Amino acid sequence: MNICWYNLGIQIKTEISKMGRIINAILLLGLLFTIPLYSQNEEGAKGWTLEKCIEYALENNISVQSARIAIEAEEANLLETKSSRLPSLSASSTLSGNNSRAFDNTGGEFSKGVQVGVNTEVPIYQGGIINNNIKAGEIELEKARLDVAEAQNDIVLSVTQAWLNILYARENYLYYQDVVETSKVNLERYKALFDAGTISRKDLAEIESQYASDRYSMVTAKNELDIRITDLKTMLNLSYDIDFSPLFPDRVDVPNDEVPSLDTIVVEVLTKRPEVKNSNLSTEVARIDLANAKAGYLPTINLNASASSSYSDNYDGSLGSQFNDRFTQYVGLSLSVPIFSRNQNKANVARSKVMVYQAELNARETQNNLLQTVEQVFVELKGQQERYQAALEKVNAAKISYEYQQEQFQLGMSNAIDLRQSKNDLLNANAELIQARYSVLLYHKILDFYRGYPIGTENYDTAMETNTSE
Numbered sequence: 001m002n003i004c005w006y007n008l009g010i011q012i013k014t015e016i017s018k019m020g021r022i023i024n025a026i027l028l029l030g031l032l033f034t035i036p037l038y039s040q041n042e043e044g045a046k047g048w049t050l051e052k053c054i055e056y057a058l059e060n061n062i063s064v065q066s067a068r069i070a071i072e073a074e075e076a077n078l079l080e081t082k083s084s085r086l087p088s089l090s091a092s093s094t095l096s097g098n099n100s101r102a103f104d105n106t107g108g109e110f111s112k113g114v115q116v117g118v119n120t121e122v123p124i125y126q127g128g129i130i131n132n133n134i135k136a137g138e139i140e141l142e143k144a145r146l147d148v149a150e151a152q153n154d155i156v157l158s159v160t161q162a163w164l165n166i167l168y169a170r171e172n173y174l175y176y177q178d179v180v181e182t183s184k185v186n187l188e189r190y191k192a193l194f195d196a197g198t199i200s201r202k203d204l205a206e207i208e209s210q211y212a213s214d215r216y217s218m219v220t221a222k223n224e225l226d227i228r229i230t231d232l233k234t235m236l237n238l239s240y241d242i243d244f245s246p247l248f249p250d251r252v253d254v255p256n257d258e259v260p261s262l263d264t265i266v267v268e269v270l271t272k273r274p275e276v277k278n279s280n281l282s283t284e285v286a287r288i289d290l291a292n293a294k295a296g297y298l299p300t301i302n303l304n305a306s307a308s309s310s311y312s313d314n315y316d317g318s319l320g321s322q323f324n325d326r327f328t329q330y331v332g333l334s335l336s337v338p339i340f341s342r343n344q345n346k347a348n349v350a351r352s353k354v355m356v357y358q359a360e361l362n363a364r365e366t367q368n369n370l371l372q373t374v375e376q377v378f379v380e381l382k383g384q385q386e387r388y389q390a391a392l393e394k395v396n397a398a399k400i401s402y403e404y405q406q407e408q409f410q411l412g413m414s415n416a417i418d419l420r421q422s423k424n425d426l427l428n429a430n431a432e433l434i435q436a437r438y439s440v441l442l443y444h445k446i447l448d449f450y451r452g453y454p455i456g457t458e459n460y461d462t463a464m465e466t467n468t469s470e
Helices: 005-015 020-033 050-060 062-083 129-195 201-235 262-272 274-297 319-325 344-410 416-451
Strands: 088-101 108-125 300-312 328-336
Touching: 050 129, 062 129, 129 201, 129 274, 129 416, 201 416, 262 344, 262 416, 274 344, 300 319, 344 416
Parallel strands: none
Antiparallel strands: 088 108, 108 300, 300 328
């Protein structure tokens, strides 16, 4: 029997379909960080670790880069909003020419002139809109930063999903390597028994068929491993001529710490998850927009000031003297009181109220979906822990049964068909144990991810057993 991680991933996605790709991916983020040592295999220092893959992806992923650019855009928007408190200042200059008839309509004379001025306007009161816009701009900037974090999480999860596929496929391949080695030894032993006349040709044929089946499973597992390595290389957009050699861990540990209560986990999730914060910030922005819409009913006050002068060759005096004589200054306050805006303000307030309600619904939906996912993971973890223990017992029982069938076969009290069936039962039990082991890791690490805890090795010191004996 050959079980690949791809099939395991399909099964897990079926069990928690609402979580989709993120839930299947997060396992490896913790899995590889629970491994303090890396084997010095043939890749050596050139091998790609999970950390190296993630670092490369974060630096080159387009979605992450686009999210970072959005932060710069929001920073520019916030600068513009804050600057709306400052006075505006403009300078103007006009060159003019005029040709007009004399008062007796007997002729005309062309005159030239110049006018210069400086104008400024200072907002005094805008109904609180400026302060509201600044606050909204600050929130939008924070949302942009959260978007970057989410984009980074997405690419990390994608890379770790691919890495986990490799890790599982490798363990599956190593398992069938051991199976083939043991099967080969058994075949040689039974050939000797056949030559000695102890077993029949039919029994030997069954043993040979079992050996061929084990080799087929090993070749299939090796092909699956090669495919998974290629998948990750493709995800990283690495060129074909780049040597991509994963650096595998020496061992993998099973989480053995006590899982807290669901109530405790819910509190941690609601206070730490970025999507909850982002949806709440969206609600705040909608409420600020409502406040701005209501400000349309309020008056506005602006301070205006200007200074100007002019020159014309129709008058006596030099340019300097005319500028001095005609220099004027103006200062004034302007008050604008909305009386009737053809129901524009009323419509703006109504639309803003709808947007606030919609934002609140979106935030509630985000929270509900998140808590439903966490509850599913919590329940699945409890079930997978029990399944893992049952799988251990099943492997031990299958191992004892297989050893018993070997003894019976060697004594001539059992045939090769029964022996082969017993061995297949052991192979299936070991494959189920590997699947159960990774499922426990998956759901445990998902909970750690949603709880906002760093993935480490503090409480994970129980080494996973690898039952490859026959």
